[in-house]
Amino acid sequence: MKTKITELLGIEYPIIQGGMAWVAEYHLAAAVSEAGGLGIIGAGGAPASFVREQIQKTKEMTKKPFGVNVMLMNPEADEIAKVIVEEGVQVVTTGAGNPGKYLAAWKEAGIKVIPVVASVALAKMMERAGVDAVIAEGTESGGHIGSATTMTLVPQVVDAVSIPVIAAGGIGDGRGFAAAMMLGAEAVQMGTRFVVAKESIVHENYKKKILAAKDIDSEVTGMTHGHPVRQIRNQMTREYLKLEKAGAPFEELEHLTLGALRKAVVEGDTVHGTLMAGQIAGMIKEEQTCLEMIQEIMTLAEALLNKK
Numbered sequence: 655m656k657t658k659i660t661e662l663l664g665i666e667y668p669i670i671q672g673g674m675a676w677v678a679e680y681h682l683a684a685a686v687s688e689a690g691g692l693g694i695i696g697a698g699g700a701p702a703s704f705v706r707e708q709i710q711k712t713k714e715m716t717k718k719p720f721g722v723n724v725m726l727m728n729p730e731a732d733e734i735a736k737v738i739v740e741e742g743v744q745v746v747t748t749g750a751g752n753p754g755k756y757l758a759a760w761k762e763a764g765i766k767v768i769p770v771v772a773s774v775a776l777a778k779m780m781e782r783a784g785v786d787a788v789i790a791e792g793t794e795s796g797g798h799i800g801s802a803t804t805m806t807l808v809p810q811v812v813d814a815v816s817i818p819v820i821a822a823g824g825i826g827d828g829r830g831f832a833a834a835m836m837l838g839a840e841a842v843q844m845g846t847r848f849v850v851a852k853e854s855i856v857h858e859n860y861k862k863k864i865l866a867a868k869d870i871d872s873e874v875t876g877m878t879h880g881h882p883v884r885q886i887r888n889q890m891t892r893e894y895l896k897l898e899k900a901g902a903p904f905e906e907l908e909h910l911t912l913g914a915l916r917k918a919v920v921e922g923d924t925v926h927g928t929l930m931a932g933q934i935a936g937m938i939k940e941e942q943t944c945l946e947m948i949q950e951i952m953t954l955a956e957a958l959l960n961k962k
Contacts, residue, residue: 655952658818659841662766662786663745664719666690667952669831670789670820671944672845673723673747674797674930675699676919677856680708682944684715685853689945693720694747702733709741719744721768726751739763747789750798754783770822772800772807774814781815788815789843792823796846796884796932799823799874805837812838826934828954835959846932852943857922861941863888863929869936875911879904886929890914 657668669691671678675698683693693716695708705722712720722743724734727750735756738746746753746760748769760767761784770789771777777788790811792804804823812819821834822843834842848854850861863886873887875894885891894910911928918927942950
């Protein structure tokens with residue numbers, strides 16, 4: 655399937671894997687790229703040396719394009735921005751801030767820059783700054799979220815900017831893909847579906863929680879202090895929401911989640927860990943390879959989009 659995004663990024667299918675911290679490492683990124691999508695290494699809060707190592711290992715596993723997601727709040731963001739140029743990464747997605755200070759260096763290196771946006775205003779600002787595309791991410795997504803739904807955000811961003819728009823949030827199968835295309839998107843970004851990929855290094859306990867999830871099993875913490883995070887409910891979220899409702903200071907709440915994502919991904923702690931997942935989790939029922947996922951999604955999407 656050819657779209658403006660497949661042409662821009664040199665990929666076979668307009669499917670981009672979300673840059674999830676701890677989850678999106680080289681095994682997953684390489685597998686998604688090999689399957690025809692765009693694999694992404696999630697830099698998260700990791701040091702620049704770790705990101706360089708991940709890039710080099712991905713290159714060993716695939717010759718196809720892949721990208722790096724830079725969380726701009728990372729204390730080593732400046733160093734990571736340089737590593738991306740030095741290692742010849744072709745695509746950068748960004749979150750948690752404005753990538754403006756790195757744009758000149760990245761563009762000079764021929765890197766395609768695609769920020770995640772949660773509003774029309776931010777999308778327009780990013781277009782003026784000179785980015786290549788934007789990812790319009792709805793509140794259905796796992797992890798850090800905005801307030802607008804994918805269904806409402808994507809068409810409004812499409813109408814507001816002339817650069818390609820990638821839809822994210824609540825997309826996990828061919829129906830969601832087809833719907834995103836009908837809203838004007840040129841590609842989709844998926845995170846939660848890829849968490850349970852066979853190539854994903856995520857602990858089996860975490861994967862089982864997603865596979866067993868029902869439609870109402872995700873909830874959002876941090877709404878009161880402006881850092882909302884969607885995850886699958888567990889003991890940690892119940893404690894967090896109880897403290898949040900009681901007006902606990904941000905520092906106390908932050909302490910509760912310190913290292914919690916690593917606990918879930920690496921150690922398989924589904925009680926105290928942060929099980930980031932989108933509302934789509936209730937639809938995901940089996941562990942597949944990235945190739946099986948992408949082919950299944952594209953087969954159904956093309957059938958739906960070609961209906962007369």
